[in-house]
Amino acid sequence: MIRVQAEDFDPGAELSRFRQTTTDVGAVATFLGLVRGDGGLIAMTLDHYPGMTERQLEAIEAEARRRWPLADALVIHRHGRLLPGDNIVFVATASTHRQAAFEACEFLMDWLKTKAPFWKFEEHAQGGAWVEAKSTDDAAAARWE
């Protein structure tokens, strides 16, 4: 399941709900991404492409389900203006065994970071700037090609 939203989410509540929707599951892996407040960051605004964002995330989830035997998968991604320490993204995967859950969780994040149409704008005391994409993210995504 995919959710793209401006409002915050409660990772603990999401995990509790996620683990209850599935049976015959031996492993749940999760990833929580936060706004890192280093370098004097005041705020981070996530721009996105409504419609394409959901479409791409659904395609990435479908690809993860094709590659690993997942009982369930969840991706929540926020947009709008966020502050240091705020939740940005939550990924959960459930499978029979831990290896599939771990790998699928990592795959979802790696592909999300290079394919889902989100853009970060950072505000500092001296002004604001769009975050540039990292080649290390491309390399991380390419591992799964």
Place this chain on the structure above:
Amino acid sequence: MKILYFAWLRGKTGVGEEDVDPPAQIADVRGLVEWLKTRSAGHADAFADLSLVRVAVNQDHVQPDHALNPGDEVAFFPPVTGG
């Protein structure tokens, strides 16, 4: 044809979205970009370095040689930085 701009491409072009009617001989994304560059100095600036620009047609990532149709939704944006 509906054109969308995101992140700094929106800032440089000065528009988030515009409806355009390109000449019939424009067949692909590369041709559309060259034509869009003539719309304003901001558009020319936005497309000055195409190595920094990514494109989606009808909400799927495509390459510059992707063929276009009149009703397409074409979006231009920098490499994505979510997650």
